[in-house]
Amino acid sequence: MQDGSDQDIAQAPLAADPLAVLPGYALRRAANVMMAELSARMADAGLRVGDASVLLLVEGRNDMTSSLIGKALDIQRANMVRLLARMESLGLVTRAPIDRKSIAVVLTPLGAEALEQARAIIQDFEEDLMARIPARHRDHFLPALNALWQ
Amino acid sequence: MQDGSDQDIAQAPLAADPLAVLPGYALRRAANVMMAELSARMADAGLRVGDASVLLLVEGRNDMTSSLIGKALDIQRANMVRLLARMESLGLVTRAPIDRKSIAVVLTPLGAEALEQARAIIQDFEEDLMARIPARHRDHFLPALNALWQ
């Protein structure tokens, strides 16, 4: 049955996939594959993608509040709490009051180490990512994506 | 404080965003924006993005099993259960036994109507999406994305 049905199923199972021509669909699938890969690499360093994003944002600054980070990363204030609480519990960041209302998120020495690991992972990753795109399309990739969200 | 700090924060808050030059980051942000928009439009028709994907896949076929759909959409078998159960409860699809082990997912008349709505939404959406990409980058978009997951 399974092999006999090659005629109209197995022979061209996904070739007839009506989703394959949709840019939106391709965008989602590509993003999912990419995130899975990046997450796996980050996990090797004991980090999550969100951690790395925060580390990159707070580097060399002592004025990045939870709200500012959230705005930059498009993460709700309420959801920054968990993220930062975890990072603080891991010793990656500390908090330093700015005034009686705002609190700055600052890098710890351990966080600085993690940042360097994250930076190395990201650099390798981005290179590998771009390498998979045919050369003639490569330079158009980032501008096209940025047009969709920036 | 907030206004006075324009010097090194508010004047160029996200301009100094170290994430903005990373294709992987742009890919995620673009996909998120895209999915939010598409989800909203689908919701207007009482559909979810996953519903629409399934509808497109089962159209005109009586041999698409849960497993096949899952493979095409990269959704785990276990997670197809929820998705299809909901679609069945909405009257969008029915099940028809193929043999004693496999069950085909087939479109109902209501599902066919929903499919046409979904198709219209998707067409508009994809057009709007591509329109936001500068013309010179447009033709490179789909090939670049497909290289990342197909």
Place this chain on the structure above:
DNA sequence: CGAAAATGCTATGCGTGATAACAAATCCAG
């Protein structure tokens, strides 16, 4: 001054994805 906005937070629910385990059916190598 006083209303409005911003900040940080708790609690909670929703949607999606991942995993483990299971029974039944099917496949396939010996």
Place this chain on the structure above:
DNA sequence: CTGGATTTGTTATCACGCATAGCATTTTCG
């Protein structure tokens, strides 16, 4: 043909990201 391996559909959880509502405090600004 027989029996182990694989496939299919399913249940039951868990993890994670994201959204909303609400609250207290502080800051901003007309």
